[in-house]
Amino acid sequence: MSAPLLSVRDLSVVVRGDEGERTLLERVSLDLAPGEILGLVGESGSGKSLLCRSLVQLLPSRAISVARGEVWMGGRDLLALGEAQMQQVRGAEIGMIFQNPSSHLDPVMRVGDQIVEGLCFHRRLDRAAAKAEALAIMGQVGFTDPARQFASYPHEFSGGMRQRAMIAVALACDPKILIADEPTTALDVTIQAQILRLLMELREKRGLSIILITHDLGVVAQTCDRIAVMRQGRVVEVGDKRALLAGPAHPYTRALIASHPSMPADGEYDQVDDQADRTDEASLPRPSAVPARPLVEIDDLHIRYPLPGGLFGRRRSFSAVDGVSLQIRPGETVGIVGESGSGKSTLARAMLGLTPISDGHVSFDGATLRGQPAVALAKIRRQAAMVFQDPFNSLNPRLTIGQTLAEVLHVQGKVAPAAIPARVTELLELVELDPALAGRRPRQLSGGQCQRAGIARALAVDPRLIVADECVAALDVTIQAQIVALFQRLVKTMDLTLVFIAHDLAIVRHLCERVVVMHHGRIVEEGPCAEVFARPREAYTAALIAAIPDIDPDRRLLAPPPELIAC
Amino acid sequence: MHRYSFILLRPLQFVPVVFGVSLITFILVRMIPGDPARVLLGARATPTAIANIRAQFGLDEPLWLQYLYFLRNLANGEMGMSIVYRIDVLRLIGTRIEPTFALILCSVVLSILIAVPLAAIAARNQGRPVDHAIRFVSTFGIGFPPFWLGLMLIMLLAVKFPIFPVSGYGETLGDKLAHLALPALTIALSLSTVLLRSLRAAMVDWLKSDVATAARARGMPESIVFWRHVLPNSIVPTINLLAVNIGWLIGGTVVIESIFALPGMGQLLVRAIFSRDYMVVQGVAMVFACATVLVNFLADIATVAADPRVKL
Numbered sequence: 001m002s003a004p005l006l007s008v009r010d011l012s013v014v015v016r017g018d019e020g021e022r023t024l025l026e027r028v029s030l031d032l033a034p035g036e037i038l039g040l041v042g043e044s045g046s047g048k049s050l051l052c053r054s055l056v057q058l059l060p061s062r063a064i065s066v067a068r069g070e071v072w073m074g075g076r077d078l079l080a081l082g083e084a085q086m087q088q089v090r091g092a093e094i095g096m097i098f099q100n101p102s103s104h105l106d107p108v109m110r111v112g113d114q115i116v117e118g119l120c121f122h123r124r125l126d127r128a129a130a131k132a133e134a135l136a137i138m139g140q141v142g143f144t145d146p147a148r149q150f151a152s153y154p155h156e157f158s159g160g161m162r163q164r165a166m167i168a169v170a171l172a173c174d175p176k177i178l179i180a181d182e183p184t185t186a187l188d189v190t191i192q193a194q195i196l197r198l199l200m201e202l203r204e205k206r207g208l209s210i211i212l213i214t215h216d217l218g219v220v221a222q223t224c225d226r227i228a229v230m231r232q233g234r235v236v237e238v239g240d241k242r243a244l245l246a247g248p249a250h251p252y253t254r255a256l257i258a259s260h261p262s263m264p265a266d267g268e269y270d271q272v273d274d275q276a277d278r279t280d281e282a283s284l285p286r287p288s289a290v291p292a293r294p295l296v297e298i299d300d301l302h303i304r305y306p307l308p309g310g311l312f313g314r315r316r317s318f319s320a321v322d323g324v325s326l327q328i329r330p331g332e333t334v335g336i337v338g339e340s341g342s343g344k345s346t347l348a349r350a351m352l353g354l355t356p357i358s359d360g361h362v363s364f365d366g367a368t369l370r371g372q373p374a375v376a377l378a379k380i381r382r383q384a385a386m387v388f389q390d391p392f393n394s395l396n397p398r399l400t401i402g403q404t405l406a407e408v409l410h411v412q413g414k415v416a417p418a419a420i421p422a423r424v425t426e427l428l429e430l431v432e433l434d435p436a437l438a439g440r441r442p443r444q445l446s447g448g449q450c451q452r453a454g455i456a457r458a459l460a461v462d463p464r465l466i467v468a469d470e471c472v473a474a475l476d477v478t479i480q481a482q483i484v485a486l487f488q489r490l491v492k493t494m495d496l497t498l499v500f501i502a503h504d505l506a507i508v509r510h511l512c513e514r515v516v517v518m519h520h521g522r523i524v525e526e527g528p529c530a531e532v533f534a535r536p537r538e539a540y541t542a543a544l545i546a547a548i549p550d551i552d553p554d555r556r557l558l559a560p561p562p563e564l565i566a567c
Numbered sequence: 568m569h570r571y572s573f574i575l576l577r578p579l580q581f582v583p584v585v586f587g588v589s590l591i592t593f594i595l596v597r598m599i600p601g602d603p604a605r606v607l608l609g610a611r612a613t614p615t616a617i618a619n620i621r622a623q624f625g626l627d628e629p630l631w632l633q634y635l636y637f638l639r640n641l642a643n644g645e646m647g648m649s650i651v652y653r654i655d656v657l658r659l660i661g662t663r664i665e666p667t668f669a670l671i672l673c674s675v676v677l678s679i680l681i682a683v684p685l686a687a688i689a690a691r692n693q694g695r696p697v698d699h700a701i702r703f704v705s706t707f708g709i710g711f712p713p714f715w716l717g718l719m720l721i722m723l724l725a726v727k728f729p730i731f732p733v734s735g736y737g738e739t740l741g742d743k744l745a746h747l748a749l750p751a752l753t754i755a756l757s758l759s760t761v762l763l764r765s766l767r768a769a770m771v772d773w774l775k776s777d778v779a780t781a782a783r784a785r786g787m788p789e790s791i792v793f794w795r796h797v798l799p800n801s802i803v804p805t806i807n808l809l810a811v812n813i814g815w816l817i818g819g820t821v822v823i824e825s826i827f828a829l830p831g832m833g834q835l836l837v838r839a840i841f842s843r844d845y846m847v848v849q850g851v852a853m854v855f856a857c858a859t860v861l862v863n864f865l866a867d868i869a870t871v872a873a874d875p876r877v878k879l
Contacts, residue, residue: 056784087788088786090783090784090785092786098777104781105781106800107778107800122785153875155876166781173785173786
């Protein structure tokens with residue numbers, strides 16, 4: 001490796017609280033070579049983001065401070081610089097892009113002006129020169145019509161374009177190092193592939209060094225040169241990508257690799273999968289073998305939302321679901337996949353009678369929502385339940401987990417009031433939560449624990465159908481794997497029908513028997529999971545599958561032009 | 568649809584509002600016990616004289632017909648004749664509208680001039696002594712009733728240190744501003760505290776926001792982060808708060824105008840109610856209602872201008 005551009009030595013960061021000091025980062029040492037992409041992997045709370053914030057002295061709270069260590073760049077220790085000198089480093093030498101461009105871009109400032117801001121400040125350009133330069137940068141990061149898009153506001157862009165805007169804002173200051181903090185976590189797979197390819201392209205063209213923070217080993221495998229694995233504030237393992245993925249030394253790295261959903265080889269994940277398959281065959285009627293009456297029947301469903309129109313203008317509408325027909329049989333696990341905006345969540349809500357139907361029919365256990373809405377809704381409310389994406393916000397923050405579950409049991413009236421506490425305990429054990437947590441409120445639980453509570457709440461209905469809407473999207477990979485395993489066990493042991501909505505195809509492949517691919521409100525392909533993933537009939541499905549970052553560095557992401565592959 | 572096209576369409580909504588206000592004020596005024604003719608002519612007036620006055624102003628007609636006359640006049644841009652002053656109500660209002668309008672304008676400008684810098688200082692020093700001091704002092708503005716505050720300001724700045732005139736209204740621009748200073752300050756002291764609290768809270772949030780972090784991460788100094796990113800975002804929620812308060816002020820200048828003897832609409836309204844001058848009460852109420860609607864309309868325009876995400 002050539003002389004490092006950035007060199008972190010023994011960096012320790014502490015937080016001062018009521019109970020004294022707690023170490024958040026412990027003696028972290030890292031090097032970043034010029035033109036290198038370094039992947040920083042670990043779960044949330046492992047200190048990846050904090051490490052990067054420490055490099056530019058942007059600590060999230062006054063209580064957090066650097067206890068010791070050095071950060072060498074260009075012959076000086078960044079940690080020894082004063083605030084005024086640090087402002088020259090931030091942006092101009094080390095730029096940052098963030099996970100959520102929607103909240104990091106100024107909503108009331110034109111995108112172009114946000115790019116110009118850095119150009120004027122760091123490169124002392126006048127307004128006209130800065131605008132010309134900004135337009136050039138916008139072209140570089142993939143804006144199709146910079147002249148027009150210069151004057152747009154962030155909310156007028158899609159998520160992927162916002163991330164491009166964020167990258168343009170960071171590049172405007174012409175940094176040598178770009179810190180990308182989970183830059184694609186909030187994006188669809190196909191958009192993620194585009195953004196990752198853009199980052200690699202920028203590295204080639206500008207000689208940019210990139211620190212890529214992510215929890216997805218697939219992303220790292222596809223883009224990075226070297227990987228640093230962090231856990232509990234320490235770097236547990238650093239090494240060349242291939243060497244590290246092929247022969248992980250640390251047990252935690254091995255667990256991370258095993259949890260990755262695109263890894264069909266050995267690991268606990270697969271064992272659970274095998275068991276699930278076996279019991280499926282034994283206990284559940286195969287769709288083709290036994291023509292059971294469908295639990296949910298959807299026939300030519302249309303859901304349209306009116307677009308805001310003028311007083312005199314013609315009312316236009318947007319079709320979220322456009323002529324979908326689908327049957328779900330009892331005991332089936334069906335995955336619905338598609339990009340954001342494909343209508344998969346709307347379809348799920350329609351199944352549970354949570355959204356008005358514009359046209360077509362939805363029936364649950366023989367009762368149609370349009371024909372006999374009262375009968376159908378009564379059945380749905382007592383026999384179906386939903387698990388939501390955001391584990392925190394879908395639980396009432398003022399109620400303890402026990403109270404939330406007791407409320408459902410009380411309303412449903414299937415369990416005698418005296419038996420409710422016992423049932424609460426039973427439900428918590430069912431989702432592998434310590435019953436002692438019943439007294440906690442959502443804020444006192446971790447994301448994974450909250451999602452388990454959310455599943456317990458769904459199970460409290462004693463449902464025949466569970467609709468899970470992106471319920472693992474917000475969780476770390478290892479937690480994701482645990483929740484998926486939990487679902488597999490529940491489906492196997494209880495007589496449950498599961499509709500699992502996800503944009504992550506790999507998870508659906510592991511969990512579901514049948515998959516439905518949606519695009520622009522229509523079903524483009526459906527069939528048994530193994531078949532669809534092995535031999536997709538539609539180009540769209542094939543593109544979605546190809547965009548999943550594989551943990552194997554040699555299976556290329558969307559087959560980009562060879563000159564862009566760094567390895 | 569263009570974002571600003573509501574500016575053309577919104578005035579259509581004013582028609583039903585004006586219609587509703589006219590009906591309500593018409594009925595309410597006539598529910599006040601007493602007879603304008605009797606008030607005008609005194610206790611010993613003859614029944615014939617009273618009947619004459621009533622006939623002259625159409626007060627002997629059935630109520631629904633009186634309302635139709637009122638509407639017809641409104642449609643022609645007239646508001647009838649004042650029973651007491653014997654002049655056209657619109658002309659009467661025209662002579663009184665300026666002090667009230669100027670008072671509200673000065674109060675609002677003064678409140679903004681007080682609130683924005685203090686909120687900025689407090690938010691940027693959150694948790695430090697200066698923040699606590701600003702918030703402590705601002706509670707006085709909410710705690711003291713305006714009439715008391717007005718009297719104290721007169722005693723201090725007009726009587727003990729005669730910097731400003733005690734009461735009344737001037738002739739020249741400078742004279743007028745001098746007379747408006749104390750009443751405007753009285754209103755601004757309470758109005759600015761409301762704005763200050765809302766602004767400070769928004770600024771504290773935005774200073775901690777991802778937008779501010781991102782700006783710092785590209786090397787922007789704290790002053791640019793604040794004035795270019797935090798302030799424009801913080802103003803948005805305060806615009807509607809200001810509009811609500813101006814709406815309240817329009818009807819609420821009565822007390823202040825009385826204390827400082829400003830010859831404005833509030834005083835006119837109080838006298839008109841005492842003398843059962845139906846036409847004037849109706850006219851002033853209509854003007855107040857329209858002004859309130861107009862202020863909210865302007866606030867909507869300001870919100871759309873300040874926040875590109877808002878569509879109306």
